Amino acid sequence: MQSYTIGQAARLLGVSPDTARRWADAGRITTHRDEGGRRLVDGRDLAAFSVGLARSGGADEETPYTSVRNAFPGIVTAIKLGDVAAQVEIQAGPHRLVSLLTREAVEELGLEVGMEATARVKSTNVHIDRA
Numbered sequence: 001m002q003s004y005t006i007g008q009a010a011r012l013l014g015v016s017p018d019t020a021r022r023w024a025d026a027g028r029i030t031t032h033r034d035e036g037g038r039r040l041v042d043g044r045d046l047a048a049f050s051v052g053l054a055r056s057g058g059a060d061e062e063t064p065y066t067s068v069r070n071a072f073p074g075i076v077t078a079i080k081l082g083d084v085a086a087q088v089e090i091q092a093g094p095h096r097l098v099s100l101l102t103r104e105a106v107e108e109l110g111l112e113v114g115m116e117a118t119a120r121v122k123s124t125n126v127h128i129d130r131a
Contacts, residue, residue, distance in 0.1 A: 003040035006031070013050055014093045070121040072097055076113050079106060090119045097121070 004012065009029065010020035023029045024039060029049050031039040041049075074092030086106040090097045097119040111117060 002043040003032075003034075004043065004046055006039050006041070009041045009046050011094060012046065013053065072119040072121065074117065074119065076111055076115050076117050079111060079113060081106065088117075090117055092119060 006020045006024060007017045010017040013020065020029065021039075024031045024041075029041055030045045031041050034040055072090065072092035072095055074090040074095070074097070076088060077091045077096075078087075078089040080087040081103050084103055086101055086103045088099050088101065088106060088111060090099070099119060109117075
C-alpha cells in the first residue's frame with residue numbers, strides 16, 4: 001500500500017501542508033511515522049478522507065445548480081480571442097485547464113486575466129494515469 005507524506009497529501013487534497021498537519025494533529029487524518037520520523041498517510045485512508053471531505057463541503061447559497069460534478073475553481077491565466085472562438089486558461093491549484101468557447105461567451109461572462117473562475121468538466125471519457 002502506498003503512503004503519502006503530509007506535503008503530498010496536502011497537494012492531493014488541494015490544501016496547504018499546514019492545514020493537513022492541523023487535520024492530522026486533530027485526528028481527522030490518520031497518520032503513522034516512518035523510520036525517519038516523517039508522518040505518513042496510508043493511501044486508502046487518504047482516499048476515504050478525500051471523499052468525505054468533498055461530501056462534507058455541502059451546498060451553500062453560492063453553489064450553482066448544475067449536473068457537472070467536476071468543478072475546478074481557480075484563476076484565469078490567459079485568454080486568446082479570435083474572431084469567433086476563444087481559448088481560456090485557468091490554473092486551479094496544480095491543474096491547468098484550457099477551454100475553447102465562443103468569443104461571445106467570454107465577453108458575456110466578462111472574463112479577464114487575473115479574475116476568479118471555475119472550470120467545470122463533464123466528459124464521457126476519463127483517462128487515469130498512474131503516478
